[in-house]
Amino acid sequence: MDIVAAFSTYGSCVEREAELREGVQGAVKDLEKTSYAISTTLEKIHNTQGIQNIDAICTECHQELTKVPALYQALQEKVPPGEFYRYHHNFRGTTHRLVAATCLITYLEENRLPMHEEVAKSLGLCTHRDQGFHLDLEDYLQGTLSISHELSRLAINSVTAGDYSRPFQIRQFLRDLHAAYSLLFPKNELRKKFDELKYSLKKTEEVVYNLSLRGLKPQEMETSG
Numbered sequence: 001m002d003i004v005a006a007f008s009t010y011g012s013c014v015e016r017e018a019e020l021r022e023g024v025q026g027a028v029k030d031l032e033k034t035s036y037a038i039s040t041t042l043e044k045i046h047n048t049q050g051i052q053n054i055d056a057i058c059t060e061c062h063q064e065l066t067k068v069p070a071l072y073q074a075l076q077e078k079v080p081p082g083e084f085y086r087y088h089h090n091f092r093g094t095t096h097r098l099v100a101a102t103c104l105i106t107y108l109e110e111n112r113l114p115m116h117e118e119v120a121k122s123l124g125l126c127t128h129r130d131q132g133f134h135l136d137l138e139d140y141l142q143g144t145l146s147i148s149h150e151l152s153r154l155a156i157n158s159v160t161a162g163d164y165s166r167p168f169q170i171r172q173f174l175r176d177l178h179a180a181y182s183l184l185f186p187k188n189e190l191r192k193k194f195d196e197l198k199y200s201l202k203k204t205e206e207v208v209y210n211l212s213l214r215g216l217k218p219q220e221m222e223t224s225g
Contacts, residue, residue: 020080027075028091034071035094038064038101045108046153051161058105065105068098069124076133084133092139098123099135099143104150111169113177116140138190145181145193148174148200155204159211165218167207174201 041060044050050057079087102122106114120127120135127134151170158166178201186194211217 020078023078024075024087024090027071027078028094031068031071031075031091031098032094034064034067035097035101039097042101042104042150046157048157048161051154051158051163051166054108058109061101061105065102065122068122072124072133079133081132084129088136095123095135095139096143096146099140100146100150103144104147107147107151107173111173113144113173119143141181141184141186141190142193144177145190145197148177148197152200152203155207159207164211164216167204167211168218171201171204171208174204 038061041057041064044057045054075091099119102119103114106112106118114122116135116137117127119140123135125133125135127137129136151174155167155170158164158170174197178197181194181197184190208217
C-alpha cells in the first residue's frame with residue numbers, strides 16, 4: 001500500500017476516533033451539570049439557615065441524584081465495550097464528586113458511611129470491572145475521603161449556628177474514617193486525600209477542644225468522650 005492510500009485509511013480512523021471522543025465528552029458534560037447542581041445545593045449546609053434545614057437540602061439533592069443513573073447509561077453507550085479505562089480520565093473527577101455527594105448526604109441523614117456497593121447502586125453502576133461500566137474501587141475511596149473537608153467546615157459552622165452537638169458527632173465519624181483508611185496504607189493520590197482527612201480531623205479536634213474548654217460540651221456527649 002502506498003503512502004497516500006495508507007494515510008487515507010488513517011484519516012478515516014482519526015475522524016471516527018474524534019467523533020467518539022466528542023460523544024463521550026458530551027455525555028460527561030451532562031453528568032457534570034448534575035454533579036455541580038448537587039454540589040451547589042450541598043453548599044447551603046454551611047450557612048446558619050442551611051444547618052437548620054439539612055433534611056430539606058438533602059431531599060433537594062436526592063431529586064438531582066435520581067437523574068444520575070440515566071446519565072451514566074448515556075455515557076456507557078458512548079464508550080465502546082471493553083474500553084472503560086481508555087476513557088476513564090474523562091469522567092473520573094465527576095465520579096469522585098458524585099461519590100462524595102452521595103456519601104455526604106448519607107452521613108447527614110443517617111450518620112454513617114455508605115459502602116462501595118451501595119454508592120454504586122445509587123449511581124446506577126456495578127462494582128466489578130468484568131461487568132463493564134462500573135464504579136472503580138479507588139474512585140469510591142477517593143470520593144469518600146473528599147467529604148472530610150466538608151465535614152470539618154460543617155463542624156466550624158455548626159458552632160456559629162449554635163449547634164454544639166454536631167462537632168462532637170463529626171469528630172467521632174472522622175476518627176472512625178481515619179482508623180478505617182489507616183488499614184489501607186494509602187499511597188500516591190489516595191495518600192494525598194488521606195493527608196487531607198488527617199488535617200480535617202485535626203481542625204475538628206480543635207473545634208471540639210475549644211467547646212469543651214468553654215463548657216459547651218453537650219451533656220449527651222459527656223459519656224462518649
